[in-house]
Amino acid sequence: MGSALPVGREVLIPGELSVAIDEGGIRTASGMLPALLYTTDGLERHGQREMVFAVARTGAPAAGFPLTMARTVHRFAAEGRLVDAGDVSVFGRPGVDVDERVTGFVYADPPAALASTVDLPRPPLVALPLLGGETAVVQRFGHARVLALLGAQERYYPHPWWFRPGRAPVLDDAEFRAATMLSRAPAYNLPFLRVVHDGDRLELSVAAEELPALRDAMREAPEVCAYLPGLAGTPKTYVWAPGQSGPAAIVAPGGERATRLACNFLLIIRDATLGGSGRVAGEGPRPPTARQVEDGFAVLLTGAMHARLLQAVEAGRPVEIGLPGGAVRAVAFRVSDGSPEPAPAAEGPDAVNALPPTLLNGVPAATTMAAATASPPAPRPPGRIVLLTSEEQLRQATTPAELSDFLDRARRVVERLFAGVRHHTEELMVEFRLAPNRPVAVRIMARPIAPPRELLVVLERQLQALPPPAIHYTEVAFQLHLPIGPASS
Numbered sequence: 001m002g003s004a005l006p007v008g009r010e011v012l013i014p015g016e017l018s019v020a021i022d023e024g025g026i027r028t029a030s031g032m033l034p035a036l037l038y039t040t041d042g043l044e045r046h047g048q049r050e051m052v053f054a055v056a057r058t059g060a061p062a063a064g065f066p067l068t069m070a071r072t073v074h075r076f077a078a079e080g081r082l083v084d085a086g087d088v089s090v091f092g093r094p095g096v097d098v099d100e101r102v103t104g105f106v107y108a109d110p111p112a113a114l115a116s117t118v119d120l121p122r123p124p125l126v127a128l129p130l131l132g133g134e135t136a137v138v139q140r141f142g143h144a145r146v147l148a149l150l151g152a153q154e155r156y157y158p159h160p161w162w163f164r165p166g167r168a169p170v171l172d173d174a175e176f177r178a179a180t181m182l183s184r185a186p187a188y189n190l191p192f193l194r195v196v197h198d199g200d201r202l203e204l205s206v207a208a209e210e211l212p213a214l215r216d217a218m219r220e221a222p223e224v225c226a227y228l229p230g231l232a233g234t235p236k237t238y239v240w241a242p243g244q245s246g247p248a249a250i251v252a253p254g255g256e257r258a259t260r261l262a263c264n265f266l267l268i269i270r271d272a273t274l275g276g277s278g279r280v281a282g283e284g285p286r287p288p289t290a291r292q293v294e295d296g297f298a299v300l301l302t303g304a305m306h307a308r309l310l311q312a313v314e315a316g317r318p319v320e321i322g323l324p325g326g327a328v329r330a331v332a333f334r335v336s337d338g339s340p341e342p343a344p345a346a347e348g349p350d351a352v353n354a355l356p357p358t359l360l361n362g363v364p365a366a367t368t369m370a371a372a373t374a375s376p377p378a379p380r381p382p383g384r385i386v387l388l389t390s391e392e393q394l395r396q397a398t399t400p401a402e403l404s405d406f407l408d409r410a411r412r413v414v415e416r417l418f419a420g421v422r423h424h425t426e427e428l429m430v431e432f433r434l435a436p437n438r439p440v441a442v443r444i445m446a447r448p449i450a451p452p453r454e455l456l457v458v459l460e461r462q463l464q465a466l467p468p469p470a471i472h473y474t475e476v477a478f479q480l481h482l483p484i485g486p487a488s489s
Helices: 065-078 134-141 143-154 173-179 208-220 303-315 391-397 400-418 453-464
Strands: 005-013 017-028 031-041 051-056 088-090 102-108 125-131 187-189 194-198 201-207 224-228 236-239 248-251 260-262 266-270 289-293 296-301 319-322 330-336 360-362 384-387 427-434 441-447 476-483
Touching: 005 065, 017 065, 031 065, 051 065, 065 125, 088 134, 102 134, 102 143, 125 134, 125 143, 134 143, 134 173, 143 224, 143 236, 143 248, 194 296, 201 208, 208 303, 266 303, 296 303, 303 319, 303 330, 391 476, 400 427, 400 453, 400 476, 441 453
Parallel strands: 051 125, 187 224, 201 330, 236 260, 266 296, 360 441
Antiparallel strands: 005 017, 017 031, 031 051, 088 102, 102 125, 194 201, 194 260, 224 266, 236 248, 248 360, 289 296, 319 330, 384 476, 427 441, 427 476
16 A cells, blocks of 8 residues: 545535545555545444445545445444454445445454554444445355455455456346355354364464353354355365365465465364264265365364364364365364464565466366476367357457467467476366557466466566457457466376
């Protein structure tokens, strides 16, 4: 965040509530984003953390909704109804003045450096508008899942703390509910809980003052129950959307080599057996195990194991419960001191908190590709195209021949760079955004594991340097999905 310049202050309730308005720039993956920051002053006297509303400048009149929301939050706080990180406020359409699609707000902790002209007694809350079904998904499946998707959309780790009017929704409510396994399980929203996958361990942690709340939740939880944690502050966070075929994570700048990944849910199945009689039809008892799924973990525990975990929570002492098989060997619990994990150091003098070019880094798989040789690559399928703008818009912007030629050149760049390189990538997704009189904009994702970082840097540069097709009138966007096999032997 660059330095903020004060614009003014709106007095909403004399002697009670005001909002400072600052103008500044937010460093993002695509450059400096002009924004207005609205910071409340007056909520703290009612025990409510002050709030920051950051809105990207679009050329439209300054947003008025932060002033309205400040009044509403102040009224609720005076009545003793407080909100904190992970909570959500819901309201009906027509949304807010800068975007009628807004259906609610989710609250999150601010970035480490937040420029403001208000002297804050403690870190404020960031209030992030949600679009359409995003609000319903936050309510049902947890705020961490949606914030991770927002981080992937804006290429900012762990999530953006500003609102960009006109942005695309990160999910469809109906599609998300139909696809996620959590639709079949009751869930407890526990934003104070941290769940981290670290190698062969799954770690649960809470601050000491939150032990009673976690204890009560575990006592009341049914045999199959999902816990929806808060953000863990790790260098990597699992991310998932319907249609995703394997595990993936967003990664903080400098965090590519970190082993700790934040999980966005924990599904606990007690007794390590399923079905009314304790077994699945036609199967024997299921052994205790932990399996990564979507952007979280499903854990099967015996009744005795769950009892040990609950006893550790009740006593506020650490415990490590071994699992007999699988990639995760133990589930551990500890009481944290509440301090965030050290942030990874991004490289370069101008490094900012923006996701690296890999954006979605695949999680390492258990397989290893064959050793590479210098022989030519085997012929690969041409891949598939996913349009992010309508076919009509694409037809107006360019011709099929020019677009086909551009895609052929992009494929050749990829094939040439991957020839003879040892890697573990099965599929590469290259997203292109083309606009009149503008260089090619590229975003790259890989699964199940990203290629070497050096290769990705070169790949991004070469794709950005491609001469674009002639584009008229409007921006177009599409994805090129390319299967990437091992180098031939």
